[in-house]
Amino acid sequence: MRPRPLLKLGLREAALLIFLSVVLSLGINALRTDGIPLSENWTDKTLRALGDKALDLSRAKALHATAGILFVDAREAESYAAGHVAGAVNLPYDPFNPQSEQRILSLPKDRWLVLYCSSISCPLAKQMAEALTFNGYDKVLIMAEGFEGWRKAGGPTGEAK
Amino acid sequence: MTLRAVLRIALGLVFVVASLDKALNASAFAAIVFNFNLLPDHMINVVALVLPWLELLTGLCLIFDMLTLGAAGIALGLMCVFMTALGLNALRGLDVACGCFSTDAAGAPGLWSLGRDAGILLLAFTVFRCEAIRARSNTRLP
Numbered sequence: 001m002r003p004r005p006l007l008k009l010g011l012r013e014a015a016l017l018i019f020l021s022v023v024l025s026l027g028i029n030a031l032r033t034d035g036i037p038l039s040e041n042w043t044d045k046t047l048r049a050l051g052d053k054a055l056d057l058s059r060a061k062a063l064h065a066t067a068g069i070l071f072v073d074a075r076e077a078e079s080y081a082a083g084h085v086a087g088a089v090n091l092p093y094d095p096f097n098p099q100s101e102q103r104i105l106s107l108p109k110d111r112w113l114v115l116y117c118s119s120i121s122c123p124l125a126k127q128m129a130e131a132l133t134f135n136g137y138d139k140v141l142i143m144a145e146g147f148e149g150w151r152k153a154g155g156p157t158g159e160a161k
Numbered sequence: 162m163t164l165r166a167v168l169r170i171a172l173g174l175v176f177v178v179a180s181l182d183k184a185l186n187a188s189a190f191a192a193i194v195f196n197f198n199l200l201p202d203h204m205i206n207v208v209a210l211v212l213p214w215l216e217l218l219t220g221l222c223l224i225f226d227m228l229t230l231g232a233a234g235i236a237l238g239l240m241c242v243f244m245t246a247l248g249l250n251a252l253r254g255l256d257v258a259c260g261c262f263s264t265d266a267a268g269a270p271g272l273w274s275l276g277r278d279a280g281i282l283l284l285a286f287t288v289f290r291c292e293a294i295r296a297r298s299n300t301r302l303p
Contacts, residue, residue: 002181006293006297007294008229008294009296010230010231010234010296011231011271012231012232013228013229013230013231013232013234014231014234014235015231016231017215017218017219017222017228017231017235018215018235021211021214021215021218022211022214024218025184025210025213025214025215026210026211027213028214029187029210035187036187036188036206036209036210037206038193038206038210039202039203039206040191040202040203040205040206041202041203041205042191042202042205043194043202046195058282060275088263107217108275111182118198118253119198121195121196121197121198121255121257122196122198122257123196128167146164
């Protein structure tokens with residue numbers, strides 16, 4: 001009938017716990033030598049980490065029109081079927097599956113490869129690029145913004161029949 | 162020890178175990194939070210810092226029966242948030258590391274994580290109900 005005191009008690013206790021967590025976590029982070037900044041531009045950080053392999057969308061669109069460039073979609077088959085960069089091949093990548101490691105070695109070494117996955121925050125294209133580089137591929141680029149960025153930029157897309 | 166206490170302590174242990182690696186490796190956990198693609202960039206580090214400590218304190222409170230109603234409420238709320246985040250990414254076809262129990266990129270496959278979290282959510286719901294009933298019987302209503 002009268003849940004108010006119970007709700008108040010629960011909320012007060014929860015608020016105290018959240019307050020303690022914030023104070024403890026931020027305090028300990030400030031004291032740690034390997035503490036992290038409270039705010040970071042992760043998109044920027046990701047692009048920087050890719051170094052000279054990163055390919056921005058305008059360059060990717062220009063390259064797409066060039067013959068001899070192969071776009072490789074690292075996402076799962078369902079995502080590929082729902083929409084992909086026109087002309088891209090689908091090689092779903094899973095760094096913990098040896099079969100998928102083997103499959104990517106079927107890619108040609110003599111063509112420039114542009115790898116992508118869903119968006120800037122997905123790790124698959126980067127992981128695939130690392131595996132390819134490890135196996136002697138030196139013509140590897142990553143379209144970091146992924147298919148999400150490609151679609152927003154109005155790049156040509158295809159759908160599986 | 163009553164069954165109610167066993168369930169509460171079990172839930173507390175799950176939360177403590179889940180929090181440790183993430184609390185120690187904030188940087189790796191922040192990368193996982195970024196990969197979930199659900200938060201704006203400037204919120205990622207704060208969430209990655211505070212969340213493991215909230216889990217740890219919630220777990221300890223559940224184990225030692227302190228601030229128990231609030232802790233049970235937070236546990237239930239967190240499980241709903243985790244399930245939503247995992248579910249959304251499964252729907253979007255983003256196969257990202259779960260970041261549930263560790264900062265290891267080789268997490269459990271998506272469906273297994275969802276099933277496991279559903280089990281923990283059920284446990285959290287049961288504990289929250291038990292604690293609400295207990296608190297109601299202890300609270301003097303005006």
